Amino acid sequence: MTFSSKIAVRELPLFPLPEVVLFPTRPLPLHIFEFRYRIMMNTILESDRRFGVLMVDPVKGTIANVGCCAEIIHHQRLPDDRMKMLTLGQQRFRVLEYVREKPYRVGLVEWLEDHPPTKDLRPLATEVEQLLRDVVRLSAKLTEQNIELPEELPDLPTELSYWVASNLYGVAAEQQSLLEMQDTVARLEREAEILTSTRNHLAARSVLKDTFNQKL
DSSP states (O other): OOOSSOOOEEEEEEEEEETOOOOTTOEEEEEEOSHHHHHHHHHHHTTTOEEEEEEEETTTTEEOSEEEEEEEEEEEEOTTSOEEEEEEEEEEEEEEEEEEOSSSOEEEEEEEOOOOOSSOOHHHHHHHHHHHHHHHHHHHHHHTSOOOOOSSOOSSHHHHHHHHHHTOOSOHHHHHHHHHOOOHHHHHHHHHHHHHHHHHHHHHHHHHHHHHHHHO
């Protein structure tokens, strides 16, 4: 049996968070106050500043098996030993087994990457970006608020797919599904479906609003 590439496996401290899904290249601010996680962060700060973020389903009480590695970019110690920190998503990983549970979880993990694309991703990425702009425009119109996208969205299709996934709100299970996908095309296609549905819903509400206002 031969393998095209060796799977990198390492031990990683793990930080389960309720309904939080971190994606590569995306920031995650944290407020660390639990004693066991203060221990964990102090240990991490003395090593490579990396730990794994795993989504917890608060209803089922289960911890996801696939997460994203976070790197501490900046931290601030508060007087009572709590910490505020800014982290940035790095590689995705799958937990193979738990090495220990206390004082905090440590897992043996393997890194995950998207499979090489078999077609040009740019047309699909362009479609997703346009749908995103439509959703933002309609949301701004309905709420009468100034809602704008960043001036520079990610250029690379894979990074764009992470950006879109990280900015979906209130759908942690859907985000987790997108995180676990190892196919950029599949991730972008699913995001296109979500954004199309959202755009159509907002467009219908916008028509109703316009019609109502005309009758006043």
